[in-house]
Amino acid sequence: MELRTAFALIEATLEEGRRRKARPLSVVVLDPGGHQIASAREDGAGFARLALAQGKAWGSLGIGFGSRTLSERVTKAPEFFAAAASLLDGRLLPAPGGVLLLRDGTLIGALGVSGDTGDTDEACALFAAGRLGLEHER
Amino acid sequence: MELRTAFALIEATLEEGRRRKARPLSVVVLDPGGHQIASAREDGAGFARLALAQGKAWGSLGIGFGSRTLSERVTKAPEFFAAAASLLDGRLLPAPGGVLLLRDGTLIGALGVSGDTGDTDEACALFAAGRLGLEHER
Amino acid sequence: MELRTAFALIEATLEEGRRRKARPLSVVVLDPGGHQIASAREDGAGFARLALAQGKAWGSLGIGFGSRTLSERVTKAPEFFAAAASLLDGRLLPAPGGVLLLRDGTLIGALGVSGDTGDTDEACALFAAGRLGLEHER
Amino acid sequence: MELRTAFALIEATLEEGRRRKARPLSVVVLDPGGHQIASAREDGAGFARLALAQGKAWGSLGIGFGSRTLSERVTKAPEFFAAAASLLDGRLLPAPGGVLLLRDGTLIGALGVSGDTGDTDEACALFAAGRLGLEHER
Numbered sequence: 001m002e003l004r005t006a007f008a009l010i011e012a013t014l015e016e017g018r019r020r021k022a023r024p025l026s027v028v029v030l031d032p033g034g035h036q037i038a039s040a041r042e043d044g045a046g047f048a049r050l051a052l053a054q055g056k057a058w059g060s061l062g063i064g065f066g067s068r069t070l071s072e073r074v075t076k077a078p079e080f081f082a083a084a085a086s087l088l089d090g091r092l093l094p095a096p097g098g099v100l101l102l103r104d105g106t107l108i109g110a111l112g113v114s115g116d117t118g119d120t121d122e123a124c125a126l127f128a129a130g131r132l133g134l135e136h137e138r
Numbered sequence: 139m140e141l142r143t144a145f146a147l148i149e150a151t152l153e154e155g156r157r158r159k160a161r162p163l164s165v166v167v168l169d170p171g172g173h174q175i176a177s178a179r180e181d182g183a184g185f186a187r188l189a190l191a192q193g194k195a196w197g198s199l200g201i202g203f204g205s206r207t208l209s210e211r212v213t214k215a216p217e218f219f220a221a222a223a224s225l226l227d228g229r230l231l232p233a234p235g236g237v238l239l240l241r242d243g244t245l246i247g248a249l250g251v252s253g254d255t256g257d258t259d260e261a262c263a264l265f266a267a268g269r270l271g272l273e274h275e276r
Numbered sequence: 277m278e279l280r281t282a283f284a285l286i287e288a289t290l291e292e293g294r295r296r297k298a299r300p301l302s303v304v305v306l307d308p309g310g311h312q313i314a315s316a317r318e319d320g321a322g323f324a325r326l327a328l329a330q331g332k333a334w335g336s337l338g339i340g341f342g343s344r345t346l347s348e349r350v351t352k353a354p355e356f357f358a359a360a361a362s363l364l365d366g367r368l369l370p371a372p373g374g375v376l377l378l379r380d381g382t383l384i385g386a387l388g389v390s391g392d393t394g395d396t397d398e399a400c401a402l403f404a405a406g407r408l409g410l411e412h413e414r
Numbered sequence: 415m416e417l418r419t420a421f422a423l424i425e426a427t428l429e430e431g432r433r434r435k436a437r438p439l440s441v442v443v444l445d446p447g448g449h450q451i452a453s454a455r456e457d458g459a460g461f462a463r464l465a466l467a468q469g470k471a472w473g474s475l476g477i478g479f480g481s482r483t484l485s486e487r488v489t490k491a492p493e494f495f496a497a498a499a500s501l502l503d504g505r506l507l508p509a510p511g512g513v514l515l516l517r518d519g520t521l522i523g524a525l526g527v528s529g530d531t532g533d534t535d536e537a538c539a540l541f542a543a544g545r546l547g548l549e550h551e552r
Contacts, residue, residue, distance in 0.1 A: 002319050003316055003317065003318055003319055006316075007316070031323065031446075031447060032185075032445075032446075032447060033185060033323060033445060033446060033447010033448060033449055034185060034447060034449075035317075035323035035324075035326070035447055035448075036315055036317060036326050037316070037317050038314070038315055038316045038317070039312055039314055039315040040279055040282075040283070040313070040314045041279065041311075041312060041313050041314065042279055043278050043279055047307065047309055047311035048311075050311070050312050059186075061184060061185060061186075062184050062185055062186030062187075062189075063184045063186055063187070063190075064161075064162075064182075064183060064184030064187070065184075077233075079209075079212050079213070079216065079219075079232065080231075080232075080233050080256075082220070082223075083193070083212075083219075083223055083228070083230065083231050083232060083233070084190060084193075084231065085228075086223050086224065086228030087189060087190065087193045087223075087228040087229060087230075087231055088186055088189060088228075089228070092186075140457050141454055141455065141456055141457055144454075145454070169461065171461055173455075173461035173462075173464070174453055174455060174464050175454070175455050176452070176453055176454045176455065177450055177452055177453040178417055178420075178421070178451070178452045179417065179449075179450060179451050179452070180417055181416050181417055185445065185447060185449035186449075188449070188450050299478075300478075320478075321478060322475060322476050322477045322478030322479075323446075323447060323448060323475060323476055324473075324475075324476030324477055324502055324506075325476075325477070325478065327476075327501060327502060328477075328498060328501065331497070331498075331501045347493075350493050351493070354493065357493075357497075358496070361496075361497055361500050361501075362500065366497070366499075366500030366501040366502075366503070367501060368497065368501075369494075369497050369498065369501055370493065370494075370497060371491075371494050371497070394494075
């Protein structure tokens with residue numbers, strides 16, 4: 001994904017957060033290998049929030065499911081996810097707000113959001129994916 | 139185990155995965171010391187999947203049981219496994235799909251598979267062990 | 277530092293990089309606690325480049341000198357810096373391109389740049405600080 | 415890069431190693447994010463050799479230069495590379511044998527080889543890139 005696209009995703013995520021009067025959001029855009037392309041943490045957000053946003057996006061790319069799907073599976077197999085999180089140095093956060101992004105069926109990265117409820121975090125991410133015309137898996 | 143045998147195990151695992159229409163599989167073959175001989179990650183698999191496959195095989199060799207047996211024991215002694223995983227830097231993943239491989243009763247390594255359900259991952263591993271005429275402990 | 281300021285710093289850094297025909301740049305803006313406010317990695321930059329940029333800025337904030345000063349001191353006291361880097365989990369990168377940022381004498385964060393030579397990385401950071409009217413220590 | 419391509423690269427690397435009567439080789443193919451697609455360690459190779467091969471390829475992708483270029487730069491800036499290696503948890507190995515792979519100018523991954531001298535390791539990698547018709551940066 002180009003940096004230009006990543007910036008547009010962040011801008012749209014924050015715009016939707018303001019519209020929903022969400023708490024301060026932290027947003028990260030990762031390439032398909034789980035490496036940051038761009039990030040932004042709004043004024044007033046706790047300093048670890050970007051790490052949480054990254055955990056949602058990184059875990060989604062690493063396992064191959066959006067983080068809502070991961071959050072549903074974790075309740076069925078808690079021991080597996082605890083072990084997987086330990087194996088992956090904890091970089092896996094199974095909570096809504098991490099969304100895989102695809103263009104014409106090809107994975108181009110992931111968007112991770114943290115700051116409000118998981119549902120609101122995810123809604124802002126989905127708004128941004130839609131604004132950019134990207135397919136998503138949540 | 140010879141590299142030639144490891145490649146044949148990977149090939150058979152992936153062949154069985156395709157026959158079962160499994161999700162993209164990641165496969166690793168380890169020597170008795172827990173070190174990779176060969177690995178393969180199918181197109182479309184999340185980038186952390188080889189680490190999960192390795193966690194099944196490494197944990198099996200390290201503790202001395204196949205990873206299905208480990209997954210059954212973890213429910214009886216969750217504290218033990220949490221502590222052991224921490225002690226072993228999380229490299230232990232107690233979920234089906236890690237299989238010890240023996241030849242004439244001698245341990246020659248382990249095969250780890252991740253990508254679909256644990257049951258399917260393990261079925262593909264067992265098919266490969268059988269194809270190569272190796273004894274196994276799951 | 278406000279997110280708005282961090283974005284403006286990144287934009288100015290990248291603009292100066294393009295003017296100098298620098299290699300693709302990675303840029304990070306940290307708060308006084310060493311935590312990311314925003315980051316950007318230009319298309320074509322290696323995936324570890326943001327970590328290097330962060331190492332310049334984090335080390336500057338952590339020790340209290342800009343990373344050029346750190347790079348000069350490291351040649352006088354290599355054992356000290358080797359031990360400090362180890363103590364700090366390696367998060368310290370003593371090479372030009374990490375700049376402390378102040379407003380009316382108060383530390384508000386740091387800017388870290390990686391991608392071209394240390395001199396060019398730093399020149400782009402200094403241009404951005406100047407554009408925003410911020411004092412700096414390099 | 416497809417798994418099929420990764421296997422063909424490994425096969426060609428090992429074939430060239432046998433032709434040159436090289437010591438047992440370890441070969442890894444990484445995607446652009448530095449994650450394994452496939453690996454192979456020849457019979458008789460030390461168990462850490464795959465980690466060395468990975469360090470050449472991972473460092474090349476992370477910094478954006480082939481590992482021969484990294485090995486030349488390390489002699490000019492040893493403190494920088496020592497600090498960068500520490501920052502990147504040591505995953506960076508600046509020695510010939512890590513080659514960036516491109517198709518029509520687009521980075522598709524990297525090939526890392528370890529086992530013989532750096533020059534021989536690299537020669538085997540370059541043979542494989544040529545056999546597959548891929549562009550490379552060493």
